[in-house]
Amino acid sequence: MPPPPLPSKPPPSSPSRILLLCVLFLSATISLSLNQEGLDLIQVKSTLIDPSGILSDWNAADDTPCNWTGITCSRANTVTSVNLPSASLAGPFPTGLCRLSSLSIISFSDNSLNSTIPATISACRNLTSLDLSANYLEGLLPSTLADIPNLVYVNLRDNSFSGEIPRNFGKFRRLETLILINNFINGSFPVILTNVTTLKELSLAYNYFLPGLIPPELGNLSNIEHLWLSSCGFMGTIPETFSRLQKLSNLELSYNSLSGPFPAVVFQLRNLYQLELYNNSLSGELPKRDWSNLTALRLIDLSVNSFTGTIPVELCKLPLSSLGLSDNKLQGLIPESLARSPNLYDLRLFDNSLVGPLPSDLGSNSPLQTLDVSFNKLFGELPSSLCDKGQLFDLVLIGNSFSGELPASLGECKSLGRVRLSSNKLSGEVPGAILGLPHVYLLDLADNLFSGNLSSAISGGLNLSSILISGNTFSGSIPDEIGSLSNLVEFIASDNKLSGFIPETFFKLSHLGTLDLSENDISGQIPAQIGSLKQLNELNLANNKFTGEIPDEICNLPVLNYLDLSGNSFSGNIPSGLDNLMLNKLNLSNNHLSGPIPSAYAKEVYRDSFLGNPDLCGGFTHRCPQNIQSKSVHNLWLFRLIFVFSGIVLVVGVSWFIFKYRNINNTKERSRSSITKWRSFHKLGFSEFEIIHLLSENNVIGSGASGKVYKVILSNGESVAVKKLWEKSIKMGNINDSSQKDEFESEVETLGKIRHKNIVRLWCCCKSGNSRFLVYEYMPNGSLGDLLHSSKGRLLEWPMRFKIVLDAAEGLSYLHHDCVPPIIHRDVKSNNILLDEDYGARIADFGVAKFIELGAKGSESMSVVAGSRGYIAPEYAYTLRVTEKSDIYSFGVVILELVTGRKPIDQAFGERDLATWVQTTVNQKGHEHVLDPELEFESKDQICRVLDIGLLCISPLPMNRPSMRTVVNLLQEAVSDGKMRPTMNTDGKSSPYYDEDSSDQASLV
Structure with a gap:
């Protein structure tokens, strides 16, 4: 028998039916009010992720989309432009845009689009401009782009496109700009593009083309104005066919392997405005003549080559704005004519063998902002005109023989931010106004002949973070006004004639990390207020006239790891609390200390730390006197009495607990609730x-x-x-x-x-x-950084260093390749590599680590740079886009630390960091000139092979860095069979190791 029928739903009442009809009618009216292009854009919106709500005004209730954010219409109310840069949009490329028949401009630069560009892009028939730069687009470039008849501008830089440039790209009809900088494009250099004679800008820098000569066919691009081909694997020289490029204004060929003399064909490029040949292998003398042909030339950078001879006077007569000749082998004088340029704002001549004075009127005719002539053989007085135009920011003259007094005019240079004058022969008193300049953050006057007192005008230097005045003859007391420098991190005043006491205002400097007053005549006691310097990492008061006891408050400095109080007149016992500090260096020698040596330092390795204190006892010295031992016995009996008394108290406490169980239980619950x-x-x-x-x-x-x-x-x-x-x-x-x-x-x-x-x-x-x-x-041997850069570093022999670097590499490889999703650490450094009791290495501190999720395609944008100075990959610092390649760069710096024994930032490098110093030194002098002298060189070949791996990791191009999985394999090969495949040129050029499986990362995600 069939089931009875279900009761039907009663029809709506008459008012309800009327209301429903009204709603349907209103919805139909709204839908009909928005034109078809608006509906197409609503469909596009539905495919995008819009976390910032920038598309919130794309409203279906409008008549047209012409007033929506990012939309531009013609007079006929047809959409002609969709312009949404830096809008935080994510998702696939919006193919629905090609349904807009009049659309001529698409711009989604600096977003997070994360698909391929489909071949159907050719349906955008009226497109003239396509800007998809700085996204996460990947895959092959669509050959159908060339089928768009009116396309003039294409910018796809800073994505992840791979493969070769399609041959069809040689068929663009009207293309004027093609920008593909910083992708993963490979294969041979695309000569086919030289067929596109309409090109005005061709920018293919920082891709992965096979090494080869510069194609002479580039001379066919008769309309080219901007040619950016940095790091394209070029060798040889610039072909003569470039003489046809008479409209060329910007030629950038840096980071290649060009060789031979300066290319004479450049002198035929009469419209050349900017010439960048930085970081090649060019050599020989710079031409003396023909520079006058380049009347439009304003910016030239020939740094990091091997040019010899003198700076051409004819070159310096050009109205240059920027001249970079650093890291060459230039000799002779700096031409006086250089100072006459009305445009010169940037002059970098460091790391050469230049002699003589600076041009006498340098800065008087031009808005000089940066002057860096460090590490030459220059001498004479500093010109008083350096800051005449009031724009000088960087004044860097390290490692010369400049003499005389500082010009008083520098005290009026309010624009100065960085002053580095160390290692010269400058003398006289430093004008107080210079010490008190408001924007200077680094003041480096070390190793000169300065004298006189430190002026109280230093209180005006509110931006100062580093004051380096060691190696002079400053006298008098340290001014109290220094306590007003709330940003001060580093005060190094060693080897002077300073006297008096440490001013109490010093202890207001809450950010102070380094205080070095060694080799002076400072007296008095160390104030107990020193315990307020909670960020103090290094305290060096050696060879002064300090007296009294070492204050217990030093033992409460939480991050102190360098303490040198040697060569004073300290007396009394060594504070036992030193046992609680993780000191990498301790030196208390040559004082009047007495009593027992703290147990943590009563080891042979610390013997030199206590020399010259005959009344110290215990440890590696003579046994402590009987009175000290009897005191220990007395303390033992006292301890036993306290123990017995504690037992009595315990019995009473247990009884009280039983009696007051409920109250005690409530107290426990309150404790747990915390x-x-x-x-x-x-x-x-x-x-x-x-x-x-x-x-x-x-x-x-x-x-x-x-x-x-x-x-x-x-x-x-x-x-x-x-x-x-x-x-x-x-x-x-x-x-x-x-x-x-x-x-x-x-x-x-x-x-x-x-x-x-x-x-x-x-x-x-x-x-x-x-x-x-x-x-x-707990890791008993602390961090690699603390151990390596302390006096204990000499104990780290090569086999132990190699074990540490291999362990750390395996840890990072696990994060990058075996975690799903992969993890990027973002702060790889030697201080975040901890060592267990067997010196096994473990990666630590994941406070800024990031999972790289599916949508990120191996990278992610950050709001701020995370990481530590000297370890941060160059592309991360200026793009804020973090990938696993950022970790690999940082790990490369760790390898360099282990091989060289140097810190990532060191005053000995001048303005460079460890990575730059090693690359330059190895290029110019060879591997052996950077190796740590503490290492035994029986394993020199292996050490050099590991150094090559480190250089590979710090390649300036992320694509040239190997994966961590490859790094592990290379390290294992370096030790297993003593052989290693070729790595790369130390200047960061292409590497055969980049044949690793490019799908590693994607497959894990």
Whole structure:
């Protein structure tokens, strides 16, 4: 029997039916009011992710889209332009735009489009301009682009296009601009493009073309004005056919392997405005004649070549704006005619062998902004005209023989930001106005002959972060006004004749990290207020006239790792609290100290740290006197009495607990309630309450921008490291700054999922109020950076260094290739590589790490640069786009640290960093000139092979850097069979290692 029929829904009442009809009618009216192009754009909007809401006014209720953001219409209300740069849009390329029949301009530059460009792009028949630069587009370039008949402008730079440039690109009919800079395009250089004689700009720099000669066919581009072909693998010289390029104004061929003499064909390019031949292998003398042919030339950079001879006078007679001849082998005088240029704002001649004085009126005729003539053989007095135009910012004269007094006019140069005059023969008193310039952040006067007092006018230098005045004859006391320099990080005044006391105002400098007053005549005691300098990393007061005891407050400086108080008259006992510091260098020799040496330093390696203190005892010295031993016995009996008394108290406490169980239980519950969140990632033998209660300022082993790190010894005897992130201010009951939450959760999210022998283990995490705690395994040998750059660094023999670098490489390789999604660390440095008891290396500190998700296509835009100075990849610093190649660059710097023993930033490098110094030195002198002299060179071949791997990792082009998986393989090969495939030229040119599987990253995502 069939089931009874379901009751039908009663029809709506008459009012309801009328309302429904009205709604339907209104919707139909709205849909009909928006024209077809508007509906097409609504469809485009639906395919895009719009986190910033920039498309919120794309409203279906409008008649036309002509007033929408980014939309331009003709007089006939047809859409002619879709212009949405830097709009944070994501998603695939919006192919629906090609349904707009009058569309001539598409611009989505600096967004996050992440697909290929489909072949159907050719349906945009009226397109004249296409700008998709700085996105995440990938795949092959669509050959159908050339089928768009009126296309004039194509900009696809800063994407991830790969493969060869299609042959069809030689068929563009009206194309004037083609920009493909910084992609992954490979194969032979696309000679086919020389058929497009309408081209005015061709920019193919920073791709991966096969090495070869510059095609002479480029001379066919008779209309070309801008030719940017940096790092295109070119060898040889510029062909004579370039003489046909009479409209060429900008020729950029830097970062290639051009060789031979200066190319004479350049002198036939009479409209040339900018010439960039930086970082090639050109040699010989610069031509003396024919420069006058280049009447339009304003910008020229021939730096990092091997040019010899003198600077041509004829070149300097041109009205140049910028002249770069640094890192060559030039000799002779700087021509006086250079100072007569009315346009010169940038002059860089450092690292040559130039002699004589600076041009006498340099700066009087031109708006000079940058002057860097460091590391030459220049002498004479400084011209008083350097800042006549009031625009000088960089004054860098390091490593010459300049003499005389500083011109008083420099004290009126309010534009100065960086002053580096070290290692000269300058003398006299430094004008107080120079010390108090408002915008100077780095004042380097070290190793000169300056004398006199430090002026109280220094209080005006509110932007000063580094004051370097060591190696002079400054006298008198340090002015109290220095305490007003709230941004001061570094004060190095060693080897002078300073006297008096350390001013108490010094201890207001909350950011001070380095204080070096060694080799002076300063007296008095170290004030107890020194404990307020919580960021102090280095304290050097050696060879002064200090007296009194070493204050216990020094032991409370959380990040101190360099302490030198030698050569003074300190007396009394050494504070036992020094045991709590992780000092890389300790020197207390030649004082009047007495009593026992702290147990942590009673080791043979520290013997030299205590010489010249005959009354010290214990450790490697003679045994302590009986009275000290008897005091220890007395202390032992006292301890036993206290123990017995504690037992009595315990019995009473237990009785009280039984009697007051409920109250005690409530107290315990309140204590537990203070832990608001607890999460463990491994099986643990301790509780969160034990961690919280054992934190003590005496156990701080490190401190930084994110918080403090404590060493905690648990009841089971195990040691752990606890990072307590800084507490944030509370406002209206909420955490006012979300950065703490971001770092805490980033580290938890990252390390909580990782299980690898070369990644530091995160045991657990917890929150208590506004405090966040991360509990790690304890690494007894500290960080690689602290160990390598301390007096203990000499203990790191090559086999141990190699083990460390291989361990760290395997850890990073795991992050990049074996995690899903891949993880980019973003702050790889030697201080974030920790060492266990066997000197096994583990990657640590994931506070700024990022997962690279599907939509990011291997990279992600950041709001700010994360990382540490000297380790940051050049492309990351200026694009804020982070990829795994950024980590690889940083790891390359770590390799250079291990091989050279040098820090990533060192005054000895001048204005360069370790990476630049090693590249330049190896190019000019060879590998052996950068190796750490502390290393035994029985393994020299292996060390040099590892150095080559480091140079490969720091290639200026991200595409030329190997993956971490390849780095691991190279390191293993370097030690296993003593042979290594060829790496690359140390100038960053193409490398045969870039044949790795380019799908590695994509397959993991």
